[in-house]
Structure formats: structure tokens, C-alpha cells
Amino acid sequence: MHRPIFIPVETFNRELDSRLFLAARLATSKKRVFVGKHGSLARLFPHSKGAIYLGKSLVTPFFTSRLDELNQLHQAHGAFIHLDTEGAVFPGDEDDWRETLRSRIDPARLDGCDTICTWGEFQADYYRSDQPPPTITPTGEPRFDLYKEGYRAFYDAKVRELRQRFGDFILINTSLAKANNQLGIDYAFSPRSGYRAHSEEGRDFVLRSWERQTLALVAFVKLIHRLSNMLSGRKIVVRPHPSENQQFYHTVLAGLDNVFVIHEGSVAPWLLAAEAMIHDGCTTAVEAYFANAAIINYQVAAETAGAYLANSLGRHAHSEDEVLELLATTSRGDGGSVPEKARQLLQNFETDAIEALNQAVESTVDRLDVAPSCPTDEVVQRVEGRAFNTERAKRILRPLSRLRMKHNAYARSKFPGFKQPDIEFRLKAIERVTDVRLKFKIFSEDLLVIGQRV
CATH class of the missing domain: 3.40.50.2000 (Glycogen Phosphorylase B;)
Known part of the structure; x- marks a missing residue:
């Protein structure tokens, strides 16, 4: 049975390409990689077993005690690999940086199968000060890899x-x-x-x-x-x-x-x-x-x-x-x-983040002691369809306020939705760069799955 890997995308223009490259690296004969908006991914937790969520959105910055979705993932014997999308470019001095890191995630809320992947050693050292610390690995951020030789031809x-x-x-x-x-x-x-x-x-x-x-x-x-x-x-x-x-x-x-x-x-x-x-x-x-x-x-x-x-x-x-x-x-x-201090904040100066995250996923798989179970395409389609119908009914029964419309327009500007020609174009370019043969299916504007084509 395939193991489900969930990778959220918050902002298309900032993250999509690097997350597709990461998905291409993780997709194997034993894994299916779901990429999309956090809400669509979280709705699949009850239909999965032994899943791995690789992103930050299971915890909300400044509200790190809100753990309903993380608990739901754990109840399905899954694991959380926390990777921040804003993990090193902090204002202020080092004390301010530590305050920012404290607001992003509370390591004490994680369990033994979870991992914090940081952008650099400075962040890893801060989180290691927790007792007992969770698994912490400085990996860097995948989007910086795409400028290096071997990727930039994309x-x-x-x-x-x-x-x-x-x-x-x-x-x-x-x-x-x-x-x-x-x-x-x-x-x-x-x-x-x-x-x-x-x-x-x-x-x-x-x-x-x-x-x-x-x-x-x-x-x-x-x-x-x-x-x-x-x-x-x-x-x-x-x-x-x-x-x-x-x-x-x-x-x-x-x-x-x-x-x-x-x-x-x-x-x-x-x-x-x-x-x-x-x-x-x-x-x-x-x-x-x-x-x-x-x-x-x-x-x-x-x-x-x-x-x-x-x-x-x-x-x-x-x-x-x-x-x-x-x-x-x-x-x-x-x-x-x-400067050396900058190198301490970003592992990409030394290593390949995509490969480091692949290793973090493999280490997490080794710690999970349950046979994985992946939702079928029919289940995913049904869950997404139900969510779409619910949102449409809400809009009809309860028209959006001007403020809510503004928030929705803002969210859609950051995540305009998956389109078949666009994703096909990007994945074909990734295939040319990586020599990995890929297949994909779009379930909705907010969710797709990537697998390895044999």
C-alpha cells in the first residue's frame, strides 16, 4: 500500500515550483504525494494511516496551542515534519530571532515520530534547548535549491x-x-x-x-x-x-x-x-x-x-x-x-535542501510502526466534492460580508488554483531536469496528487 505524503502550498508564486520538485523527489513506487491547500490535505487525515505531513500549517504562528489537526494526524498514526516557509529572514537582533522562533512552533507539542526541519543551525540549536527535544534537523529551504546547477535549467x-x-x-x-x-x-x-x-x-x-x-x-x-x-x-x-x-x-x-x-x-x-x-x-x-x-x-x-x-x-x-x-x-x-552568522541561519549554503528533506522523510518512515494506508482516488474525489458543495451552500445561505470577500480575494490571489495545462507544463520541465518520470491527477483547484510513472 502507498504511503501518503502531504505537502501544503500557501503561496503559488513563492512555493509551488520547489514543492513540485520536492514531490518529484519523494514520489516512489511506495509513496503518493498530495500537494495542495492545507484544508484539502487535512480533510484526508481520517482516510489515511501512517501519513507524513511536510510543511508548517498544522500549527499556526502565534497560536501554537491550537492542535486539533495535529492531533487528528497523530490519531491516524501519522507524523508531522515541520518546515517553515519563513524560517530565517527575521527582523531585529538574535533575541528577536529567538522570540520569532518561539512564536512559530512549540516543540513540546510534538511527539516522538515528529521532526522539526529548520532552515539553519541557529534555529536548530534554539529548538534543541527544549527538554526533551524532538528530532531536529537543519535542512534548508527547497526553493533556494532551484537556483543551483542541476535545477536552474527549469x-x-x-x-x-x-x-x-x-x-x-x-x-x-x-x-x-x-x-x-x-x-x-x-x-x-x-x-x-x-x-x-x-x-x-x-x-x-x-x-x-x-x-x-x-x-x-x-x-x-x-x-x-x-x-x-x-x-x-x-x-x-x-x-x-x-x-x-x-x-x-x-x-x-x-x-x-x-x-x-x-x-x-x-x-x-x-x-x-x-x-x-x-x-x-x-x-x-x-x-x-x-x-x-x-x-x-x-x-x-x-x-x-x-x-x-x-x-x-x-x-x-x-x-x-x-x-x-x-x-x-x-x-x-x-x-x-x-558571513558565518548567515551560514548558521541557512543550510542551503552548504547542502541540498531537497535531498536533506528526502532523508528526513525516510527517517520518519523508519520510526512509524504502522502499515500505511492511502486514500483512493474515489475517496479523495468524494471528500473534495463534499467540501466544495458545503462552501457553495454557505455562500448562498450566508452572503459574504465585504471584509470576508476581501479576505477571500486575498487568499485566492496567493493560491489561484491548479490548472491542468500549467501543472503539466511544470512537471514536464521537472522531468527534463531530473530524469524522473511523473504522473499526476488534479482533484480540484486546491488538490493534486503526484506519483512515479513506470
Whole structure:
């Protein structure tokens, strides 16, 4: 019987490609890998036995005591491999990093078959301080692997297309959702964003992030206007974080003919095609390092408050003039050296995360002492169909409020849904890169399964 592996995807453009590569590596004659939205995966727990869930969504950051779904997985003799999607690019100093790690997951809630896979040794050491500690393995994050030799050919066609479309363009990546959130300022100051009104420490952490990002937002808008004037012959692509309100940038940059506000597909081919990437504290800087892009950290606020890992790579500028100077003197492949502290935060500098996660899964299989049972296609189709009908009935009987519609639109923008031609295109490209023959089936816009084709 196949063992079910569940891999959640939160944000298409950020994670889908790496999770499909990971699924291709894990899919064997003895495993079926389900990829999709967390809710669709969790609904399959009662129909599975000995399953492995590889992701973070079984626990909610800042609400780590909510364990209903984790308990359900354990009741089905399954195991949880926790892999954070935001596991190293933390603001503040090392004490702030530890506070962030504490808010992400509580190791004491895990059982003997569970594992925490961290982005680096620093995070692993923090979680190992728990007594008794669960199994903890620093693996890195799979999406950074895709820029390395052996993977990056996956993006060749898209890179050629972007260079034909934009020429030698400058990419500006923003990560300023505290100041410019798609769901509004009320979300940025909500418990789900880490704000705790009755905790001075909790308030201070969010307020510092909000202050810094607000200053950075103003500075980036001014910088883009300046670059548009000074570099009128070059195209500038502004790519906001998926949690940001993109309309803000369309409004404040309107009329700049050489500036394009685009959040389209994975950032990987954009980084591989761009001549330079400008950011402040964005995880994309780490990806840019592996993509050999010229990285410019534009910081107008105190460096100590920023995201250390992202800002430790590339060159630094603190004024618009310095940005212009670096654009004239910095070229692709000029990423600079990697500080030892940064290496402690990200295992990808040393190892292949996809292979490390495959080993973590195999170790978990060895610890599970129950024969696996995988839901049949008929069961999966029935469960997904029932969920779809339930949601449709809710919309008819209880029309959505304006706020709820806004939340739903935000969720769909991050996860637009699986489409047959798109998944087929991606998996064929993965087959060419990996020499693994794959088959897949889409059950709904939110769920698909991948297996090995023999």
C-alpha cells in the first residue's frame, strides 16, 4: 500500500515550483504525494494511516496551542515534519530571532515520530534547548535549491522570454506588508500578525517593524521616481510582496513609462534575468544570491532593525546617490562573501535542501510502526466534492460580508488554483531536469496528487 505524503502550498508564486520538485523527489513506487491547500490535505487525515505531513500549517504562528489537526494526524498514526516557509529572514537582533522562533512552533507539542526541519543551525540549536527535544534537523529551504546547477535549467525558457520583453532591467523587490498590507492596517496590528495589545514586549516588536517599514516604503517610492528619471533608457520592474497592496504602487508610480508593477509567476526567472535587484530585508535577496544577481540593499532605517540574513548579502546603499553609483559599478555574480552568522541561519549554503528533506522523510518512515494506508482516488474525489458543495451552500445561505470577500480575494490571489495545462507544463520541465518520470491527477483547484510513472 502507498504511503501518503502531504505537502501544503500557501503561496503559488513563492512555493509551488520547489514543492513540485520536492514531490518529484519523494514520489516512489511506495509513496503518493498530495500537494495542495492545507484544508484539502487535512480533510484526508481520517482516510489515511501512517501519513507524513511536510510543511508548517498544522500549527499556526502565534497560536501554537491550537492542535486539533495535529492531533487528528497523530490519531491516524501519522507524523508531522515541520518546515517553515519563513524560517530565517527575521527582523531585529538574535533575541528577536529567538522570540520569532518561539512564536512559530512549540516543540513540546510534538511527539516522538515528529521532526522539526529548520532552515539553519541557529534555529536548530534554539529548538534543541527544549527538554526533551524532538528530532531536529537543519535542512534548508527547497526553493533556494532551484537556483543551483542541476535545477536552474527549469527556468531557461522563462528567462529568455523576460530578457526579450524587458532587456537589461532592474528588479525592485519590496517586503513591506506591515506598512502596506493587502488586508489593511488593521491586519498589521492584529494578533495574527503578532500584535498583542496587553503585552508591552509584543506591542514594541510590531511597532518597531511597522515604523521601519513605513520609512522604507516612503524611501522606495522616492527612489523609484529618481531611478525612472535618471535611467530613462532602462526598464524598472517593481515586484511587491504577495501580502502587500499592489494597487498602492500602481497609484504612486502611475505615469512612469519605464516602471512596471508586476507580481507574475515565481520570482526565480526574474532574478535570473535581471541585471540587478534592489531590496530592503526581503527574502528574495537570498534567492538573488544563489541566482548570481547583483544585490543592492537600500536601507534608510537602522541596520540593526532590519532582516539580517537578507541584508547580509550583496552591497549596501543608504542614499539614492549610492544606489545609482552601485548600479553603475556592480554586476551579476558580485554577491560578495557570506558571513558565518548567515551560514548558521541557512543550510542551503552548504547542502541540498531537497535531498536533506528526502532523508528526513525516510527517517520518519523508519520510526512509524504502522502499515500505511492511502486514500483512493474515489475517496479523495468524494471528500473534495463534499467540501466544495458545503462552501457553495454557505455562500448562498450566508452572503459574504465585504471584509470576508476581501479576505477571500486575498487568499485566492496567493493560491489561484491548479490548472491542468500549467501543472503539466511544470512537471514536464521537472522531468527534463531530473530524469524522473511523473504522473499526476488534479482533484480540484486546491488538490493534486503526484506519483512515479513506470
